[in-house]
């Protein structure tokens with residue numbers, strides 16, 4: 001055990017899972033601090049890892065100062081405003097012997113960069129089409145290397161799609177010249193994977209889109225795909241949260257409309 005009394009910075013899934021694990025190992029997790037005004041991991045993990053163990057979560061809070069010389073003795077927590085600036089008068093000393101930083105996973109793409117693969121600055125992973133092919137013909141990417149997934153089931157599904165697409169490439173079952181339709185992140189959408197649709201893939205099966213929202217909407221929402229003017233497909237959801245990946249399929253029956261579109265746009269709006 002690296003310590004006995006912890007403060008955890010970051011409310012992502014790993015920070016929350018670590019809070020539970022440390023508690024089960026006999027440590028005391030004093031609190032979890034999150035700079036954003038909302039949870040950044042899954043609600044399920046908040047309930048099962050923090051609430052069930054009575055660990056407090058402080059949103060819009062960060063660590064201002066670490067106190068101690070040879071060893072951490074305390075941290076100074078502070079509330080922040082919407083521009084992440086400390087709110088005067090909110091600083092509190094929290095005694096602890098360890099500060100655990102859990103402030104975000106980034107896809108590891110050293111090999112992809114070396115291969116000349118185009119990287120999306122938002123996901124920090126390769127720019128892929130719906131067959132998970134990158135801009136370098138014959139290089140495919142799927143899983144946490146593309147974007148950080150919350151659930152392994154989606155990674156499995158992406159792996160199957162990438163494998164199918166790579167097999168088609170190996171069998172030369174596709175046009176040399178690729179024609180892509182770009183996906184545009186519209187209202188309240190931070191990013192979409194895939195970043196583009198290969199027109200050649202508009203043959204069989206639905207096209208699966210995955211996205212994260214920028215801001216939480218704690219009310220009924222529409223997640224809608226359009227060509228910029230006309231709706232192509234949409235689905236309702238009870239809420240939209242940045243910590244939870246939203247999945248949406250474009251059904252095969254919409255392929256004619258998709259094929260004619262210059263671009264596809266996704267918006268997440270109040271219902």
Ligand SMILES: Cc1cc2nc3c(=O)[nH]c(=O)nc-3n(C[C@H](O)[C@H](O)[C@H](O)COP(=O)(O)OP(=O)(O)OC[C@H]3O[C@@H](n4cnc5c(N)ncnc54)[C@H](O)[C@@H]3O)c2cc1C
Pocket residue numbers: 013014017111142143144145148149150151152153155
């Ligand atoms: C702490 C944590 C808890 C999670 N809990 C859950 C959960 O409870 N339920 C759930 O559904 N999902 C969970 N997830 C999410 C899920 O585990 C991931 O989304 C999933 O494992 C990603 O699969 P992957 O194959 O893309 O990557 P990984 O599982 O990370 O596999 C990548 C593999 O590639 C290897 N590798 C990397 N670079 C190279 C290289 N250059 N050469 C050769 N090999 C290389 C790595 O060693 C690793 O074995 C969790 C994730 C984390 C981090």
